[in-house]
Amino acid sequence: MGATDHTTARRDVMVIFGITGDLARVKTFHSLYRLEERGLLDCPIVGVAFEDWTKDQLAQRARESITAQEGDLDEAVFARLMDRMSYAHGDFGKPETYDGVKQAMGGAEHPLFYLEVPPNLFATVVKGVAGAGLATNARFVIEKPFGHDLASAKALAAELHSVVDESQLLRVDHYLGKVGLEEIPFLRFANTLLAPVWNRDYIDHVEISMTEAFGVDDRGHFYDPVGALRDVVVNHLMQVVVAVAMEAPDYGDRSSLGRRRTELLREIVPVDPARYVRGQYRGYRDVDGVAADSTTETFAALELRIDNPRWEGVPFFIRTGKKLRATETEVRVVFREAPSLGFGLRGEAPPTNELVVRLGPTFGVRVALAAQRVDAATPELAELDVGFAATPGESPTPYEVLFEAALAGGGMRFASQDTIDAEWAVIQRLLDAPPPVQPYEPGTWGPSAADALIDGRGGWPEPWLDG
Numbered sequence: 001m002g003a004t005d006h007t008t009a010r011r012d013v014m015v016i017f018g019i020t021g022d023l024a025r026v027k028t029f030h031s032l033y034r035l036e037e038r039g040l041l042d043c044p045i046v047g048v049a050f051e052d053w054t055k056d057q058l059a060q061r062a063r064e065s066i067t068a069q070e071g072d073l074d075e076a077v078f079a080r081l082m083d084r085m086s087y088a089h090g091d092f093g094k095p096e097t098y099d100g101v102k103q104a105m106g107g108a109e110h111p112l113f114y115l116e117v118p119p120n121l122f123a124t125v126v127k128g129v130a131g132a133g134l135a136t137n138a139r140f141v142i143e144k145p146f147g148h149d150l151a152s153a154k155a156l157a158a159e160l161h162s163v164v165d166e167s168q169l170l171r172v173d174h175y176l177g178k179v180g181l182e183e184i185p186f187l188r189f190a191n192t193l194l195a196p197v198w199n200r201d202y203i204d205h206v207e208i209s210m211t212e213a214f215g216v217d218d219r220g221h222f223y224d225p226v227g228a229l230r231d232v233v234v235n236h237l238m239q240v241v242v243a244v245a246m247e248a249p250d251y252g253d254r255s256s257l258g259r260r261r262t263e264l265l266r267e268i269v270p271v272d273p274a275r276y277v278r279g280q281y282r283g284y285r286d287v288d289g290v291a292a293d294s295t296t297e298t299f300a301a302l303e304l305r306i307d308n309p310r311w312e313g314v315p316f317f318i319r320t321g322k323k324l325r326a327t328e329t330e331v332r333v334v335f336r337e338a339p340s341l342g343f344g345l346r347g348e349a350p351p352t353n354e355l356v357v358r359l360g361p362t363f364g365v366r367v368a369l370a371a372q373r374v375d376a377a378t379p380e381l382a383e384l385d386v387g388f389a390a391t392p393g394e395s396p397t398p399y400e401v402l403f404e405a406a407l408a409g410g411g412m413r414f415a416s417q418d419t420i421d422a423e424w425a426v427i428q429r430l431l432d433a434p435p436p437v438q439p440y441e442p443g444t445w446g447p448s449a450a451d452a453l454i455d456g457r458g459g460w461p462e463p464w465l466d467g
């Protein structure tokens, strides 16, 4: 069996570095609980962190975390989860910590190491694991961020590659675990109604909008050095662009899919700072952890172009921000205008078709067709909606999907280093020469300069909201 066979085998232990941290509290325990509930866990789980916790303390934290997300918990499911969990502690910088980890792993041969630790410790932990002789058949799931620009992303990769192979690294972008995201290529390629028109001949422009009504809240220390562009555009929203625009992979394996993703990202023209708008909501500078004179953007809007035969001339508009009017993530594909029609409608262009994929908070697809109702004077848009998950908890959460994929040995849900480099390359000019940040009022759609960006295409639409 070669190295690749070992690293794609089903995992026989999951070791979670950083189990006492915030991400574990808000996502990890809950996702593990839901996997346990669905019968999808079959290996021991070892949590590791600095604090010298007892198993009871671990159970207490797990219980609080799960109830905070789920409401009541099923005691039988919780007991099964805790039976498979243990805890080891120590400083990640010290070799003896990994001796403790090895002991807790028992005789497991195909470990999954999940690193939800501060980014400056990614390489330390991977090296510590390798130093204890535990890396040979291992896979490492690594949390974001992967650097803060192109150069630092490459430096991090070089450090990791000095101890482990790229095939062993699974980089988290939780959008790759969103159920709706993978539906986009499926919709495009599996429907003969859509596949032939999915190109510059029929599509006028694409809008990708991720608006959040909440603010930075208690995440000021994390957010202020990062900002909207690095927090969600260079990763999550770039993956949405990929899903909308990439060519179909030849095969269903990690490398074919990874190749298509990277090809598309490399075809995106580095974004021009003149087509980038930065905003900051009023009140952001009062958030704990935010500098009093911060110029970090809490809103970003930009236009990108893809230099390939399918997308030549089609702008992709991206908009995201905090403290906006509503929380909604969607992709809106706006088709070209139809010609004016002879049968009583000459001079009256019918409204343009749209296909909207809603990615959050729930998931659905909307097709807007021009329709001439008997009782209406002019054509109108008739909206055909399909809700695939009507409530946020109905489908698996992204972390359930990612953990399940990582435990099964698959890598398709994770980002490769080529992808990460290509994503940073798209926005590097914006990091080098950011335009000034513009204030906006909470509860609006952001600074008015963002409207000017898309003026020639009818402005930003009202997103598809509930009710």
Ligand SMILES: NC(=O)C1=CN([C@@H]2O[C@H](COP(=O)(O)OP(=O)(O)OC[C@H]3O[C@@H](n4cnc5c(N)ncnc54)[C@H](OP(=O)(O)O)[C@@H]3O)[C@@H](O)[C@H]2O)C=CC1
Pocket (backbone or CB within 6 Å): 017, 018, 019, 020, 021, 022, 023, 024, 026, 048, 049, 050, 051, 090, 091, 092, 093, 115, 116, 117, 118, 119, 121, 143, 144, 145
């Ligand atoms: N929080 C979130 O919502 C999100 C976080 N992320 C990413 O996840 C990662 C973790 O974030 P988050 O959970 O917020 O971080 P926290 O600071 O809350 O948690 C860090 C964890 O690492 C442990 N740790 C830190 N230093 C050491 C050390 N020297 N030795 C042993 N253990 C150590 C801490 O242990 P102890 O508590 O015992 O000291 C704790 O368990 C980061 O990369 C972040 O970017 C990604 C998306 C969202």
Ligand SMILES: O=C1O[C@H](COP(=O)(O)O)[C@@H](O)[C@H](O)[C@H]1O
Pocket (backbone or CB within 6 Å): 212, 231, 232, 329, 360
């Ligand atoms: O990674 C992050 O994503 C969330 C948005 O995720 P979603 O699944 O709710 O769309 C964002 O709010 C956060 O700032 C960012 O760090």
